[in-house]
Every structure is written in structure tokens, then in C-alpha cells.
Amino acid sequence: MELKSNSSAVKRDEIDRPLADFPVNIWADPLTSFSVSHPESERNKEKLTSLKETVKELFMASKEKPIENIKLMDALCRLGVSYHFEDEILEQLEKMFGCHDFMQMIRDSESDLYTVSLVFQVFRQFGYKLFVNVFDKFKNKDGDFKEHLADDARGLLCLYEAAHWSTHGEDILDEALTFCRSHLERLVSWSSPHLVVRIKNALKHAYPRGISRIETRQYISYYEKEDAHDQILLEFAKVDFNRLQILYREELGQVYRWYKDLDLSSKLPYARNRTVESYLWAVGAYFEPCYSKERITLAKFIIILTLVDDTYDAYGTIEELEPFTDALIRWNPSGTEGLPENMRYLHHVVLNFFDKLDEDMEKEGKSGCGLYAKKSMMVNARAYLREAKWLSQDYVATFDEYKENGIYSACYLAILTVSFLEMVDEATLDVFKWLSTIPPLLVSSALIARLCDDIATSEFERKRKHVGTAIDCYVKQYGVSREKALEEVKVMALDSWKSLNQELMTRPQPFPFPIIVRFLHLSRVIEVFYKDTDIFTQPELMKDYVVSLFLENIVI
Numbered sequence: 318m319e320l321k322s323n324s325s326a327v328k329r330d331e332i333d334r335p336l337a338d339f340p341v342n343i344w345a346d347p348l349t350s351f352s353v354s355h356p357e358s359e360r361n362k363e364k365l366t367s368l369k370e371t372v373k374e375l376f377m378a379s380k381e382k383p384i385e386n387i388k389l390m391d392a393l394c395r396l397g398v399s400y401h402f403e404d405e406i407l408e409q410l411e412k413m414f415g416c417h418d419f420m421q422m423i424r425d426s427e428s429d430l431y432t433v434s435l436v437f438q439v440f441r442q443f444g445y446k447l448f449v450n451v452f453d454k455f456k457n458k459d460g461d462f463k464e465h466l467a468d469d470a471r472g473l474l475c476l477y478e479a480a481h482w483s484t485h486g487e488d489i490l491d492e493a494l495t496f497c498r499s500h501l502e503r504l505v506s507w508s509s510p511h512l513v514v515r516i517k518n519a520l521k522h523a524y525p526r527g528i529s530r531i532e533t534r535q536y537i538s539y540y541e542k543e544d545a546h547d548q549i550l551l552e553f554a555k556v557d558f559n560r561l562q563i564l565y566r567e568e569l570g571q572v573y574r575w576y577k578d579l580d581l582s583s584k585l586p587y588a589r590n591r592t593v594e595s596y597l598w599a600v601g602a603y604f605e606p607c608y609s610k611e612r613i614t615l616a617k618f619i620i621i622l623t624l625v626d627d628t629y630d631a632y633g634t635i636e637e638l639e640p641f642t643d644a645l646i647r648w649n650p651s652g653t654e655g656l657p658e659n660m661r662y663l664h665h666v667v668l669n670f671f672d673k674l675d676e677d678m679e680k681e682g683k684s685g686c687g688l689y690a691k692k693s694m695m696v697n698a699r700a701y702l703r704e705a706k707w708l709s710q711d712y713v714a715t716f717d718e719y720k721e722n723g724i725y726s727a728c729y730l731a732i733l734t735v736s737f738l739e740m741v742d743e744a745t746l747d748v749f750k751w752l753s754t755i756p757p758l759l760v761s762s763a764l765i766a767r768l769c770d771d772i773a774t775s776e777f778e779r780k781r782k783h784v785g786t787a788i789d790c791y792v793k794q795y796g797v798s799r800e801k802a803l804e805e806v807k808v809m810a811l812d813s814w815k816s817l818n819q820e821l822m823t824r825p826q827p828f829p830f831p832i833i834v835r836f837l838h839l840s841r842v843i844e845v846f847y848k849d850t851d852i853f854t855q856p857e858l859m860k861d862y863v864v865s866l867f868l869e870n871i872v873i
């Protein structure tokens with residue numbers, strides 16, 4: 318039986334520790350609750366193969382009609398099954414993107430708001446920067462969106478989503494966001510219940526910012542109620558979803574067994590126990606079955622990072638954190654004498670985790686990659702210590718100092734490095750070298766993480782001894798109110814999204830799409846976990862996602 322908050326579980330000592338009242342874990346025994354009752358049957362596998370063949374035929378047949386073909390791609394993406402046809406989709410988009418007649422057809426006055434927005438989204442989502450001038454025809458001579466569009470719910474919804482693919486300087490997309498949001502909020506009160514659910518979901522997390530599996534789950538329910546749905550496509554999506562759910566449950570079991578064997582919950586009682594939520598983080602990074610090994614490793618790493626983060630923020634004193642950091646940076650297995658038992662244990666867990674990965678990489682013939690991963694962990698430790706020193710000196714950093722360190726304290730260098738390690742086909746040593754130079758793609762993802770986390774957690778963190786957040790640092794540097802600082806930091810987070818979009822659409826890309834798209838997926842996790850509040854720390858708020866992705870299958 319777990320205690321009501323982590324701080325009450327910690328044995329008191331003489332030391333004044335910055336303990337946090339984190340809500341306790343709510344998934345008492347994942348091994349039982351998520352266990353798989355029947356493995357996937359042969360019949361099911363055969364069914365999936367035959368449905369896939371039929372859907373492929375549909376796709377091939379639609380090639381004759383490019384707009385229909387793109388609409389089908391969009392449906393495949395939203396239903397979570399496009400990964401089965403990724404090569405075909407990319408090949409088609411490449412052809413269309415270079416085709417003048419096709420582009421003319423999109424600009425053509427015949428195509429409506431829904432169609433143009435949908436085509437725009439599909440291209441941008443796969444890294445093709447379709448120009449924003451495709452939307453010019455929806456404006457009147459005063460430069461405003463035409464009034465009659467305000468009642469076109471489907472068109473507005475699609476334009477609203479499309480506008481999330483904006484890059485710097487694309488003002489028409491910023492205007493579209495404001496225009497669509499206000500009309501969608503109005504339409505909520507008089508649209509059909511079926512559409513209202515979709516509008517509300519989109520206003521909460523627009524599809525381009527959502528975690529793929531969550532979006533898929535929601536879209537399957539919506540699509541099923543659409544009059545014009547395709548029965549084969551729907552069945553394919555459902556069977557595929559349920560099949561992946563079984564895989565996720567097995568993986569979660571493995572992650573939890575590892576956690577339990579290491580006895581991490583009782584060894585580090587002051588820290589958040591977030592096995593299930595960390596696993597969901599990893600599913601957000603990659604949902605496809607081929608990434609099973611990567612998902613398990615990433616989930617374990619998020620768990621470890623949470624323990625490390627809480628050790629710096631909610632347990633260690635500066636006298637302890639300095640030698641702890643030093644032992645991590647030196648990768649010295651015996652450098653922690655004199656530290657509390659739990660910190661010594663954590664140090665041992667971190668070193669073991671990376672040493673094992675390093676060994677595995679050597680065995681795979683990927684010499685040198687594991688070293689980049691260890692170095693990324695050292696970078697984290699340095700950034701965490703810098704924050705801990707600021708706190709111990711009661712020093713509020715300037716915003717510039719904080720932001721510079723925040724790119725590292727967000728841990729996205731380490732998360733991305735670890736996420737690539739086992740992608741043996743795509744992640745060459747060059748990928749790790751490039752990542753270690755902190756390229757713009759990484760800067761944008763890390764800033765999204767740092768700023769969104771601070772926006773969501775600054776009030777909670779003000780209640781305890783905690784280093785100043787981006788908001789406090791902004792107040793200090795610019796002498797503005799907290800409200801104004803919060804507003805400015807929100808604008809910066811949105812700007813980081815624009816930079817990220819820009820980088821995702823830069824061509825040619827230095828590395829294959831599965832590498833580049835990881836930055837997007839990992840940023841989407843942040844958007845969902847930290848949008849209005851920190852749902853990673855408050856598992857009750859994440860519970861519905863866990864249930865719908867891992868516990869309830871879809872009735873076929």
C-alpha cells in the first residue's frame with residue numbers, strides 16, 4: 318500500500334531537504350492490471366494481412382485521382398495505419414509536390430477550404446513545405462477571411478489544424494488560428510454531438526500537436542460515426558489498434574518487471590513513481606510495432622531521468638549533489654562514498670543502464686554510439702547541478718542564463734540520443750555526432766520542453782524550495798509582472814514550435830525521416846503532458862489516456 322504523498326514516505330533525517338508533495342502512483346500493480354490474457358491469435362494475424370492487402374489496393378486505385386489519394390492518406394494517418402504504407406505515401410507525395418498541374422489544382426477556385434487545408438496538412442506533416450498562398454483565395458479584399466467560412470465547421474476544423482504547421486513569418490496562419498478558434502468555440506454550442514466531440518478534442522490538442530496513439534483512438538470513434546466511412550478501412554484500423562495494444566501491454570510488463578527488480582520505489586521513496594506514465598511517453602515517441610525494443614529502453618530511461626530529476630530537485634543538498642554530479646561526469650563507479658544510500662544506489666543504476674546499452678551497441682557493431690549516450694547524461698547532470706547551485710545561493714538567474722542552461726536541463730539531448738540508440742538501421746554514428754553539436758532541431762524541441770514545463774509547473778514549484786523557473790527569470794531580467802512574463806514565455810514556446818516546423822520541412826534533410834520525425838513526436842508528448850497543467854506528475858489526470866490506450870480494446 319503506497320502512502321498518500323511521497324514526502325511522507327521518506328525517513329526523516331537531520332537534513333533540511335527540499336522534499337516535494339508529489340501525488341502517489343495510482344497503478345499499484347501493473348503486472349496484474351495490464352497483463353495479457355491471450356496472445357494474438359493466428360486468425361487475427363491472417364485477418365490483418367488480408368485487410369492490409371485490400372487497403373493497399375484501395376490506395377493504388379486512388380492514385381488516378383490525386384485529391385482522393387491525399388484524402389485517403391489523411392484517413393490512413395488519422396486511423397493510425399499509415400505506417401504500413403509509408404514508402405508508397407512518400408513516393409506519391411514526392412511526385413505530386415513536383416507537379417505543376419497538381420499545385421494549380423489546389424489553388425484552383427473549385428477546391429474548398431476543407432480540401433485545401435487537408436492537402437496542406439498532409440504535405441507539411443511529411444516534411445513538404447506547401448506554400449501558404451494556397452489560402453489566399455479564402456480572404457476578401459480587406460484581407461480578412463471570407464465571412465461565409467465561419468459556418469463551415471469541417472473546413473474551419475481542418476484549417477485550424479493546418480495552421481499548427483506554421484513557420485516564422487506566415488502571418489496568414491496566425492490569423493487563421495484566431496479566426497478558426499473563435500468560430501469553433503461558437504460552433505460547439507450548436508453542432509451535432511458527433512462533431513462537437515471532435516471540435517473539443519481539437520481545441521484541447523490540435524491533431525498536429527497530439528500524441529499519435531491518442532489521436533488515433535479518438536479518430537477511430539469519430540470515423541465510425543461518419544456516414545461516409547469505409548468499412549474495410551475502419552476494420553483494419555480497429556484490428557491494428559487492438560493488436561498494438563497487446564504488444565504495449567507486454568512491453569509495459571517488461572518495463573515494470575525491471576523497475577520492480579531494481580526495487581526503485583522503495584529505494585528512492587522521495588521520487589515520483591511513474592512507470593506507466595513513462596511508458597506512455599515512450600509510446601508517444603514511437604508507436605509502431607517495429608520500435609518495440611526502442612520503446613522499452615526509452616521508457617526505462619524516462620523512469621531513470623525522473624528519479625535523477627527528483628534527486629536534484631526534491632532530495633539532495635548542494636553538498637551531496639556536487640560529489641554526485643562529479644561521480645556521474647567522471648563515470649566513476651566508486652565516487653559516491655559518503656553520500657546517502659539512495660543516491661549511491663541511483664548512481665549505480667544510471668551507470669549500469671548506460672554501460673549495458675554501450676555493450677549492446679558494441680555487439681551490434683555500432684561502436685562509439687553508446688559513448689555519445691553517456692556524454693548526453695553527463696550534460697544533463699551538469700545542467701541540473703547549475704540549477705541546484707542557483708537555488709542554494711538563492712540566486713535567480715537572468716532569463717538569458719536560464720534559457721541557455723534550460724536547453725540542457727530539459728534533457729532532450731539525452732532523450733533523443735537514447736531514443737536513437739537502438740534504431741540500428743537509421744541511426745549511424747553520424748547521427749549521434751550531429752546531435753551532439755546541438756542542431757536547431759534539438760534546440761527547438763528542448764525549448765518547447767523547458768518552456769512548456771515551466772509554464773505548467775511554475776505555480777506548484779513556487780510552493781516549495783525550487784530553482785526559479787523561466788517565468789521568475791523573465792520577471793527578473795525584464796522587470797515585468799508575472800502575468801506579463803507568463804504571456805511572453807508562452808509566445809516563446811509557440812515560436813519554438815514554428816522553428817521546429819521550419820526545421821522539419823527543410824530539404825534535403827541530413828538524415829532519414831524516422832530520425833527527423835522523432836523530434837516532432839517527442840515535442841508532441843510535451844504538448845500533451847504539459848499543456849495546461851503537468852499531467853505527468855498528476856497521474857489521475859493522465860488516467861483516461863492510459864485506460865483508452867492500454868486497458869480498453871476497441872469493440873469490432
Ligand SMILES: CC(C)=CCC/C(C)=C/CC/C(C)=C/COP(=O)(O)OP(=O)(O)O
Nearest residue numbers: 619622623626630727728766767770774853
Ligand atoms: C523539462 C521537461 C519536461 C523535460 C522532460 C524530460 C524529462 C527529464 C523527463 C523525465 C523526468 C521529468 C518528467 C522531468 C520533469 O520534471 P519537472 O517538471 O520537475 O522538471 P524540472 O525539474 O526540470 O522543472
